[in-house]
Amino acid sequence: MNTSIKLSSGNVTERMNQRLDVIVDAMQDIKAKNIVKIDLRKLTDRPTDFFVVCEGESVTQVASIADNIQMRLKRELSEHPKSVNGGLVAKWVCLDYFDTIIHVFYPETRAFYELEDLWSDGEFTTYEDV
Template sequence: MSTSTTSAPAKISADVQERLALILDSIRDIKGKNILQIDLRKLDDRPADFFFICEGESTTQVSSIAGRIQQRMKQELSEFPKTATGARHANWICLDYFDIVVHIFHPETRKFYELEDLWSDGIITEYETL
């Protein structure tokens, strides 16, 4: 995928930083693995400002991670996803919070779609699995 870029991204607002931190913490609550954040703000054709990509070792864990994110976003920030797709089979659950999209994968599904390679023009931050 060819993407064009704009100037360097602006500083992240405190509101967005809080939301990103809550999502990361929620993923870690359920022991999500191989966690990446991709800052897409420099790309003109971006679907969101940020992606989170992580994986769970089973479909149960994938569902649990998604549920934890939704629960904490609702309880702590009164935010609901615009859409939440993939829960039925739980190989790839996508939570769309408008400017932040969270992708929670089963490992084989993540390997197949290679989403982080598709959006490698963004700024990728890897987080240690706790």
């Protein structure tokens, strides 16, 4: 007996929008700066559907932002990352949620990797600093 539930594309889109809203809100909770969402769905060679990128002003803030995102997604949507790279003293934490990859950078690290330039063909949404 197959008990799997098939989601319609509307449900998938709604769930993805919920996830993106929680991610951005969790970033803003911890006063992340320069939040950008990059929609990559129209690109054929994309590694994921969305990148959400922000920065913190210290390694402590970078870790706190990443921790808050994980906590909120777990609590509100019962979602867990596929992988987490970086840590307590990292200048870059990457959270992989399959179709959404979150990058929390220290400003100099973000400038070095130029992620937004690499994926400039995507559709960008910027959020005002809170």
